[in-house]
Amino acid sequence: MKTFSKPHVAVVGATGAVGTTMLSILEERDFPIASLRLMASERSAGRIVETKWGPIVIEDLATADPSGIDIALFSAGGARSKQYAPKFADAGVAVIDNSSAFRMDDDVPLVVAGVNDAAITSHKGIVANPNCTTMALLMAAGPLHDAAGLKSMIATSYQSVSGSGKTGMDELERQTEFFAEDLSALASGDWEDPGGDLYQRPIAFNVLPLAGSITDQGYTDEEWKLVNETRKILDRQDIAVEPTCVRVPVMVGHGIAASMWFDDPVSADVATEILASAPGVQVWDDSKVPTPIDSAGIDDVLVGRVRETIGFRGGISLFASGDNLRKGAALNAIELAELLLER
Amino acid sequence: MKTFSKPHVAVVGATGAVGTTMLSILEERDFPIASLRLMASERSAGRIVETKWGPIVIEDLATADPSGIDIALFSAGGARSKQYAPKFADAGVAVIDNSSAFRMDDDVPLVVAGVNDAAITSHKGIVANPNCTTMALLMAAGPLHDAAGLKSMIATSYQSVSGSGKTGMDELERQTEFFAEDLSALASGDWEDPGGDLYQRPIAFNVLPLAGSITDQGYTDEEWKLVNETRKILDRQDIAVEPTCVRVPVMVGHGIAASMWFDDPVSADVATEILASAPGVQVWDDSKVPTPIDSAGIDDVLVGRVRETIGFRGGISLFASGDNLRKGAALNAIELAELLLER
Numbered sequence: 207m208k209t210f211s212k213p214h215v216a217v218v219g220a221t222g223a224v225g226t227t228m229l230s231i232l233e234e235r236d237f238p239i240a241s242l243r244l245m246a247s248e249r250s251a252g253r254i255v256e257t258k259w260g261p262i263v264i265e266d267l268a269t270a271d272p273s274g275i276d277i278a279l280f281s282a283g284g285a286r287s288k289q290y291a292p293k294f295a296d297a298g299v300a301v302i303d304n305s306s307a308f309r310m311d312d313d314v315p316l317v318v319a320g321v322n323d324a325a326i327t328s329h330k331g332i333v334a335n336p337n338c339t340t341m342a343l344l345m346a347a348g349p350l351h352d353a354a355g356l357k358s359m360i361a362t363s364y365q366s367v368s369g370s371g372k373t374g375m376d377e378l379e380r381q382t383e384f385f386a387e388d389l390s391a392l393a394s395g396d397w398e399d400p401g402g403d404l405y406q407r408p409i410a411f412n413v414l415p416l417a418g419s420i421t422d423q424g425y426t427d428e429e430w431k432l433v434n435e436t437r438k439i440l441d442r443q444d445i446a447v448e449p450t451c452v453r454v455p456v457m458v459g460h461g462i463a464a465s466m467w468f469d470d471p472v473s474a475d476v477a478t479e480i481l482a483s484a485p486g487v488q489v490w491d492d493s494k495v496p497t498p499i500d501s502a503g504i505d506d507v508l509v510g511r512v513r514e515t516i517g518f519r520g521g522i523s524l525f526a527s528g529d530n531l532r533k534g535a536a537l538n539a540i541e542l543a544e545l546l547l548e549r
Numbered sequence: 550m551k552t553f554s555k556p557h558v559a560v561v562g563a564t565g566a567v568g569t570t571m572l573s574i575l576e577e578r579d580f581p582i583a584s585l586r587l588m589a590s591e592r593s594a595g596r597i598v599e600t601k602w603g604p605i606v607i608e609d610l611a612t613a614d615p616s617g618i619d620i621a622l623f624s625a626g627g628a629r630s631k632q633y634a635p636k637f638a639d640a641g642v643a644v645i646d647n648s649s650a651f652r653m654d655d656d657v658p659l660v661v662a663g664v665n666d667a668a669i670t671s672h673k674g675i676v677a678n679p680n681c682t683t684m685a686l687l688m689a690a691g692p693l694h695d696a697a698g699l700k701s702m703i704a705t706s707y708q709s710v711s712g713s714g715k716t717g718m719d720e721l722e723r724q725t726e727f728f729a730e731d732l733s734a735l736a737s738g739d740w741e742d743p744g745g746d747l748y749q750r751p752i753a754f755n756v757l758p759l760a761g762s763i764t765d766q767g768y769t770d771e772e773w774k775l776v777n778e779t780r781k782i783l784d785r786q787d788i789a790v791e792p793t794c795v796r797v798p799v800m801v802g803h804g805i806a807a808s809m810w811f812d813d814p815v816s817a818d819v820a821t822e823i824l825a826s827a828p829g830v831q832v833w834d835d836s837k838v839p840t841p842i843d844s845a846g847i848d849d850v851l852v853g854r855v856r857e858t859i860g861f862r863g864g865i866s867l868f869a870s871g872d873n874l875r876k877g878a879a880l881n882a883i884e885l886a887e888l889l890l891e892r
Contacts, residue, residue: 217551249639295579325600328758332790358561358860358861359860360703360791360808360860360861362793362806364706364707364756364795364797368736375732375736379732382725382729383729386722386725386726386729389718389722389800392800392801392842392845393711393718393800393801393845393846394845394846395679395842395845395846395847395872396846397842406836407836407837407838407840407842407843408840408842409796411799411800411842412799412802412841412842413707413799413804413840413841414838414840414842414869415796415804415806415838415839415840415853415870416835416838416852416854421837423856423857423859424835424854424855424856424857425856425859429723433859433860446860446861447795447859447860448703448808448858448859448860448864448866449859450705450806450808450854450868452707452804452806453867454756454798455754455797455799456754456755456756456798457732457735457736457754458735458736459755461756461758461795463705463758463793463795465703465791465793474767492759492763492767493749494749494750495749495750495754495757495758495759496758497750497751497754497755497757497758498755498756499735499738499740499750499751499754500750502735502736502737502738503736503737503738503739504738506768510758511758511759511767511793512767513766513767513768514766515791516766516768516776516790516791516792517702517703517776517789517790517791517792518701518703518789518791519699521791523791523793525795525819527758527792529738531736
């Protein structure tokens with residue numbers, strides 16, 4: 207594995223919700239940077255962004271030359287990753303890709319920093335960042351799996367609109383204003399449809415039991431990610447995962463309710479101890495349950511409601527909440543970059 | 550069982566969220582009423598409510614004489630039900646109680662109209678209306694249980710604030726206005742706490758993975774209701790139920806994600822057929838998934854995302870959404886009253 211002490215870094219998709227978060231986290235963490243380049247689509251090219259490393263002109267990804275870049279943090283959507291990440295990798299760049307484009311490729315490690323760090327060493331130019339919902343879940347499931355062997359899991363999500371990018375946040379804001387004019391209409395069912403570009407039904411003051419698009423067997427791509435990414439990250443193909451992904455009217459912060467069963471059943475007390483000592487995890491007790499807005503803007507994933515299952519005995523149920531733009535995306539990408547730095 | 554052709558009716562708790570919904574549903578359904586009395590706490594006593602049956606002065610429940618009432622619809626909270634429902638029953642009134650006070654009493658039938666109607670015949674003065682979340686879930690689980698025998702279920706809720714009454718709706722409205730001033734603060738984590746009377750954390754733009762109060766084994770009273778009421782309504786004590794109850798920023802409409810396993814496994818197609826022909830249920834396909842605001846203001850419970858489980862094979866996963874004030878409370882109570890009417 208190629209490592210770097212002070213790398214030349216590029217952020218690709220620098221103007222998106224995750225890209226801008228990447229920039230602030232690079233600044234916050236004093237990430238050692240020899241030079242920083244920002245890239246985005248043609249639409250944003252030419253714009254100047256003020257950074258800790260001076261003003262930077264956004265380059266057009268389509269024409270940018272990757273030569274000289276050591277690490278590129280990609281968050282420009284799956285299509286652009288598919289098109290440009292291999293080109294960057296061929297030019298010797300270590301690409302950390304936040305899209306789903308390469309996550310299930312056999313020669314691309316899929317890494318939750320703090321959970322399966324060792325997997326990154328096998329990369330051949332591209333490292334994949336897991337899906338934001340998987341990330342929050344795995345921060346809790348990973349340490350428990352290490353201790354007890356995860357056999358099966360039911361996971362039901364409460365995903366914020368920023369998981370759909372800035373468009374999602376704008377849609378929630380606009381629809382909230384629309385409905386706020388007359389909230390009583392929502393109770394009577396006499397509401398007018400505020401319209402929306404992104405979601406098939408209104409998301410403000412509502413929940414949408416469909417995140418992503420239906421792909422196979424009635425499950426969405428988001429749901430299949432929970433299944434397949436969990437198995438790959440925990441390196442166990444026979445983990446049974448039953449997923450339901452639901453969008454909720456929250457700006458930032460993905461919640462996930464999960465029940466898990468293990469090879470060696472653990473008590474709630476033991477599970478709580480394991481989680482409390484896991485890196486990047488805070489356990490909150492029932493007096494201040496972990497909620498999405500409490501997890502927004504912080505690095506740690508919050509876990510609470512840790513309890514022994516009462517149906518299907520022998521398992522653990524819990525609720526986890528994490529900032530989908532930070533640990534769920536930008537922060538984990540930068541933690542992966544840090545794993546690539548010489549120590 | 551005593552039945553009535555045109556009963557003298559009382560609505561107890563007539564000024565609350567459920568009580569006012571009871572009044573509108575009585576009007577909508579042309580419920581045959583000989584006389585209508587409205588009762589509430591001392592605070593509301595003396596107020597005049599305009600109804601289809603003329604203006605009615607609200608009586609103080611504490612001093613009201615139940616004589617002459619045939620059916621009383623109680624939705625005044627558990628404490629008042631405990632205190633006054635037996636007094637009404639002793640006076641010969643058939644009490645339909647929306648609180649949790651008597652639900653688990655052996656001689657009180659717990660009935661979801663359309664699911665276990667026959668149980669009502671055994672009442673001894675008090676019939677209990679199930680919890681709003683149980684109701685939405687059982688409208689889907691009941692018909693499937695009849696066909697295939699429900700063995701076990703994982704249920705994860707998305708409960709609206711009106712489940713906490715008008716206070717919950719006011720709190721969501723006030724906090725929404727508070728946060729709407731600067732939604733970007735929610736993304737950065739730099740938000741000020743809007744304060745709240747009801748919920749331990751803000752509910753606007755957030756989800757709270759704790760609905761009700763923790764009682765036993767780390768589960769809340771709301772969660773235990775899902776377990777115990779399901780078993781009683783479906784008359785099968787060995788059904789395994791793993792519940793998680795979460796409050797969401799929705800005004801009216803409870804959603805619930807559930808995975809169910811049966812004695813005789815059914816396919817998604819068969820399950821969909823069963824649900825589509827069940828009374829009070831609409832099956833919505835993936836092009837218009839069932840959401841809480843779609844279910845607000847209507848009588849039917851919406852069911853969608855019906856699919857065969859991919860983890861723990863052989864089950865059915867689905868999402869149900871129902872108006873917690875209507876089918877989840879007022880409507881079911883009135884349907885139970887209709888069961889008491891002479892046919």
